[in-house]
Amino acid sequence: MFNLKSILLSRDSVACIFIVAAAAILDALDITSGSTLVACVVVSYLLIDDVKTKFLTDRFSTSNLKDEKKNFETTTTTYVFATIALGVASAIIDPSDTPDPFETSYFIGIPILIALVLSPLLSLLIGSIRFSKDKNARVLRASKKIEKKSKPKFAFYFSGGDLETPMHYLVWKKYLDGLDTPYVIVLRERKHLAFFQTKEYEDIPVLLVTSGKGIGDIIPASVSTIFYANNGFKNLELINARPELRHVQLLHGDSDKPSSYSPVVRCYTDLFVSGQMAIDRYAANGVSLNHVLTTVVGRPQTEDIKVVEDRGQKDEITIAYMPTWLGYHEEARFSSLEQSPQIIRDVLNHDFGAKVHILFKAHPMSYKDPNAAVYFDQIKEAIAASPKNTAEIVDINVDAITLFNRSDVLIADISSVVIDFLYSKKPYLITNPNNFDLNDLSRYPCTQGGYLLTPAADNVIASLEEAFGSDRLKDLRTTRLRNYAFGDSHMKPGQLFKQEALAIINREQ
Numbered sequence: 314m315f316n317l318k319s320i321l322l323s324r325d326s327v328a329c330i331f332i333v334a335a336a337a338i339l340d341a342l343d344i345t346s347g348s349t350l351v352a353c354v355v356v357s358y359l360l361i362d363d364v365k366t367k368f369l370t371d372r373f374s375t376s377n378l379k380d381e382k383k384n385f386e387t388t389t390t391t392y393v394f395a396t397i398a399l400g401v402a403s404a405i406i407d408p409s410d411t412p413d414p415f416e417t418s419y420f421i422g423i424p425i426l427i428a429l430v431l432s433p434l435l436s437l438l439i440g441s442i443r444f445s446k447d448k449n450a451r452v453l454r455a456s457k458k459i460e461k462k463s464k465p466k467f468a469f470y471f472s473g474g475d476l477e478t479p480m481h482y483l484v485w486k487k488y489l490d491g492l493d494t495p496y497v498i499v500l501r502e503r504k505h506l507a508f509f510q511t512k513e514y515e516d517i518p519v520l521l522v523t524s525g526k527g528i529g530d531i532i533p534a535s536v537s538t539i540f541y542a543n544n545g546f547k548n549l550e551l552i553n554a555r556p557e558l559r560h561v562q563l564l565h566g567d568s569d570k571p572s573s574y575s576p577v578v579r580c581y582t583d584l585f586v587s588g589q590m591a592i593d594r595y596a597a598n599g600v601s602l603n604h605v606l607t608t609v610v611g612r613p614q615t616e617d618i619k620v621v622e623d624r625g626q627k628d629e630i631t632i633a634y635m636p637t638w639l640g641y642h643e644e645a646r647f648s649s650l651e652q653s654p655q656i657i658r659d660v661l662n663h664d665f666g667a668k669v670h671i672l673f674k675a676h677p678m679s680y681k682d683p684n685a686a687v688y689f690d691q692i693k694e695a696i697a698a699s700p701k702n703t704a705e706i707v708d709i710n711v712d713a714i715t716l717f718n719r720s721d722v723l724i725a726d727i728s729s730v731v732i733d734f735l736y737s738k739k740p741y742l743i744t745n746p747n748n749f750d751l752n753d754l755s756r757y758p759c760t761q762g763g764y765l766l767t768p769a770a771d772n773v774i775a776s777l778e779e780a781f782g783s784d785r786l787k788d789l790r791t792t793r794l795r796n797y798a799f800g801d802s803h804m805k806p807g808q809l810f811k812q813e814a815l816a817i818i819n820r821e822q
Contacts, residue, residue: 452520452521452522452531453527453530453531455520456497456520456531456532456533457533459497459518459520459533460533460534460535462518463495463497463518464495464533464535465495465496465497465518465533465535465536466494466495466496466535466536466537466538466818466819467492467494467496467536467537467538467539467540467818468496468497468498468499468532468533468536468538468539468540469482469485469489469496469497469498469499469539469540469541469542470498470499470501470539470540470541470548470551471498471499471500471501471505471541471542471543472500472501472502472543472545472546472547472548473502473505473543473545474501474502474545475678476505477504478505478508479500479505479508479509480565480677481542481543481565482498482542484542484565484566484614485540485542485563485565487613488613488614488807488810488811489540491807491811492811492814492815492818494815494818496518497518497519497520497533497536498517498518498519498520499519499520499522499531499532499539499551500519500520500521500522501521501522501523501545501547502523503521503523506519506521525547525550525554528550528551528554529551529554529555532551532555532558536558537558537559537817537818537820538558538559538560538561538817538818539551539555539558539559539560539561540561540563540814541560541561541562541563541581542562542563542564542565543564543565544562544564544572544575544577544578548560548580549580552580552581558582559582559583559817559820560580560581560582560583561581561582561583561584561585561814561817562578562581562583562584562585563585564585565729566728566729566732566733567586567587567588567590567591567612567729567732567733567798568727568728568729568730568731568732568759569594569727569731569732569756569757569758569759569760570637570647570727570728570729571598573591573594573729574594574595574597574598574600575600576600578595578600578602578605579600579601579602579604579605581605582605582606583605583606583607583608583817584602584605584606584607584608585608585610585810585813585814586607586608586609586610586800587609587610587611587612587732587798587799587800588609588611588612588796588797588798588799588800588801588802589609589797589800590732590758590759590797590798591798592607592609593758594756594758597755597756598756608813609800609801609809610800610801610809610810610813610814611799611800611801611802611804611806611807611808611809611810612732612733612736612798612799612801612806613806613807613810614714614733614806615733615736615799615806616805616806616807617714617718618714618717618718618733618734618736618737619717619718619737620736620737620738621737621738621739622738624721624739627667627721628667628668629667629668629669629670630665630667630668630669630670630721630722630781631669631670631671631672631719631720631721631722632660632669632670632671632672632720632721632722632723632724632777633671633672633674633716633717633719633720633722633723633724633725633734634653634656634657634671634672634673634674634723634724634725635673635674635675635676635713635716635723635724635725635728635730636648636649636650636653636675636676636679636725636726636744637676637679637725637726637727637728637730638650638675638676638677638678638679638681638682647726647727647728647744647746647747648676648679648726648746649726649744649746649770650675650679650682650685650688651684651688651746652744652746652769652770653673653675653688653692654688654691654692654694654695655770656724656744656770656773657671657673657692657695657696657704658695659770659773659774660702660773660774660777661695661696661698661699661701661702661703661704662699662700662702663702663774664701665702665777665778665781667781668701668702668703669702669703670702670703670704670705671702671703671704671705672704672705672707672716672719672720673692673704673705673706673707674706674707674708674709674711674713674716675689675709676728677709680709689706692704692706693706713730713733714733717733717734717737717739718737720739721739721781722739722740722741722742722777722780722781723739723740723741723742724741724742724744724773725741725742725743725744726743726744726746727743727757727759727760731743731759731763732759732798735759735762735790735794735795735798735799736795736798736799736802738787738790738791738795740763740764740780740784740786740787740790741762741763741764741780742763742764742765742766742773742776742777742780743759743760743763743764743765743766744766744770745765745766745767745768745770746768746770747768748768758794758797758798759794759798761789761794762786762789762790762794762795763786763790764776764779764780764786
């Protein structure tokens with residue numbers, strides 16, 4: 314429902330209260346005549362935009378935003394003009410013609426002024442009821458309009474209740490757009506709709522479906538394929554509702570973490586993976602893919618990563634330190650965030666012969682850690698106290714590839730960051746807060762090409778010096794492991810994805 318409290322306490326509403334109160338007093342005391350008309354016009358135009366904006370922000374659940382706005386404006390404008398008419402009627406009755414100035418103004422003018430204030434709110438209430446009625450019917454109408462206008466051939470489905478932005482869509486947006494095929498986005502959480510109402514995304518057709526009931530009917534008939542980028546539990550509602558469609562899981566990153574070998578992928582008809590490493594990872598963790606069409610498409614997102622064959626000698630060495638987040642489950646807790654102040658302090662206080670600069674960027678979800686603020690304060694103290702080397706805490710909105718290209722070496726946890734960085738051919742260090750032994754590490758192939766830190770990370774200096782110097786893991790990392798991770802390493806990144814995606818989308822029905 315709409316937030317009545319936010320409407321009443323808005324700046325415009327408070328201003329309106331003063332306006333109508335002043336008008337009521339002036340007319341009631343026979344100081345002026347017709348103040349209600351003035352108040353009516355001013356208040357109406359102040360409130361209509363405020364009410365309309367809040368209504369549209371809270372209530373829209375379809376992508377045909379322009380049509381819905383027009384309908385709402387018509388409804389609201391009707392009430393506004395009705396209010397103005399009441400104001401005119403009130404102004405015609407001149408309080409100066411009556412012996413007691415309170416007789417007419419009080420019993421006629423004041424109720425009209427009250428109606429004046431309430432009419433936009435009444436419009437909001439009626440509009441809310443009207444647009445809330447039969448939500449699926451409204452979304453279905455929007456779906457039909459989208460189908461008629463653009464005939465989308467595939468859909469991107471996104472559900473992420475724990476995310477503030479549709480970040481998983483953004484991971485793939487460039488490459489979905491690159492298919493040069495019309496598509497529609499299906500959202501499941503209302504909070505993500507506002508993102509697509511910005512100028513940059515307003516032309517992308519979007520359907521917001523907050524209820525799983527009838528979700529299968531919402532998908533335009535022209536759509537043959539649904540792409541997903543996470544294993545959200547709401548995905549199953551569409552998969553079960555439309556089993557005849559191709560349901561393709563892309564995931565939003567490739568890593569050795571449990572999310573990249575979850576058995577949930579068996580619910581989809583297709584699974585796109587970066588390379589053979591991903592396929593073997595499922596098998597190594599007991600996840601059979603016999604009933605899923607698994608296709609190697611490479612990692613299109615690596616196209617902007619600069620590949621460095623020979624680093625040479627440098628006067629300044631840049632280290633990107635990018636710890637992952639804590640995770641919801643014990644088996645996924647690879648984060649070294651708790652160790653980060655000490656790791657940064659040790660590196661800053663050591664003389665490597667060349668100046669060192671650290672780019673520290675924590676995973677966006679790390680900021681939900683109750684102790685995150687403490688760690689960041691400790692890092693800031695270490696930076697301030699550094700005698701020679703420098704560091705900076707990078708804004709969470711800076712993308713990982715920007716840091717990859719600025720850095721000479723990476724420090725990271727077991728995560729997709731490591732595998733993406735592997736494409737650059739530059740050395741990396743992997744933290745080991747869980748004290749994995751060699752048998753454990755066989756389940757995490759990305760560790761083969763990196764310098765493994767101890768659980769206490771007390772060998773970080775020695776590991777960095779080796780990475781800067783002899784780099785004994787270079788051949789393993791830049792040839793076998795890189796080709797193992799990226800099935801398109803012999804092609805331009807994104808080319809194989811486009812080829813395989815279009816083959817599914819354009820298949821004969």
